[in-house]
Ligand code: ATP
């Protein structure tokens with residue numbers, strides 16, 4: 001008999017986990033997601049849905065009672081509540097790992113205690129701490145909310161002393177940390193997995209291009225030397241060996257101007273920079289996550305074909321129902337998430353452009369440039 005999988009969050013990540021879960025009916029008989037938006041993306045592909053806030057204790061308890069395993073697609077869940085329902089369902093990754101990762105300060109403290117390289121950082125409890133921190137790190141520096149940040153919304157770059165007060169007030173009441181600004185050469189990431197038996201695998205290093213703080217494009221593999229990619233992979237392996245819990249993790253890193261690798265942050269879940277694996281790799285990150293939490297042997301992480309993933313984001317200056325994106329081209333795989341409303345910068349879908357024989361990454365970049373126009377959202381006619 002297959003297991004019942006509960007997922008906290010039923011957005012695009014929950015959707016793609018559900019789709020891969022449906023391909024393994026012997027292992028997973030049903031998926032139930034907890035999400036506040038009726039008919040969320042995961043529900044549209046066959047998951048049952050509990051409509052409630054991600055932090056609703058009663059709803060999480062209900063999910064645990066109805067599920068054998070609980071996982072999540074967002075890291076903002078209440079780790080104490082999750083811990084309290086562990087008697088009813090196995091939770092992967094573990095609530096303890098979630099507790100550490102979801103607080104950027106605890107996460108960075110944990111990493112540096114394990115000798116994993118990160119940017120210099122300190123805890124900020126008062127404006128005096130902030131003055132002292134800036135004295136130490138110099139300008140610019142990043143003031144960051146410790147929790148519940150996404151798409152760069154929890155970050156404030158302080159360029160000079162005149163901005164200190166404004167930056168501090170911007171976060172009123174939130175727990176904060178200050179981080180040294182890293183003038184990086186490239187942002188890269190590793191999708192890593194650990195199964196419940198302790199087996200660890202890491203996908204090859206990919207390159208991430210952000211625009212306005214949001215991931216726009218992932219280039220797989222990253223355009224770096226073998227030495228650098230091996231080094232980054234080693235850091236990912238070490239990180240996975242100290243983190244407890246099963247599942248897929250997205251490890252975001254900076255490649256500095258001195259060719260050093262620093263971890264920026266870890267997501268305890270499948271990650272946008274791993275969407276290319278749907279077409280580029282032998283095992284998608286979603287299937288890998290399921291294999292990891294079910295205790296199955298992990299699948300191959302081989303990158304079979306160079307691929308670029310391009311995020312389809314809601315166009316600027318427009319909110320509302322949008323005309324469906326239509327584009328068809330050889331080796332282009334479009335995935336829309338079933339969100340009815342477009343909002344500026346909202347992640348509505350992505351496409352994977354896979355290299356043909358003899359095609360280079362530069363060829364793929366050129367192709368993406370040519371189709372960008374067709375990926376704008378416009379009001380529904
Ligand atoms: P996400 O965009 O992954 O949801 P987030 O909101 O949690 O992330 P971070 O990943 O901490 O925020 O930062 C967002 C982006 O800001 C990074 O991808 C990077 O481009 C930039 N950034 C963050 N920290 C630093 C730093 N110390 N130095 C330079 N740039 C940084």
Ligand code: MG
Pocket residue numbers: 252264265
């Ligand atoms: Mg990030």
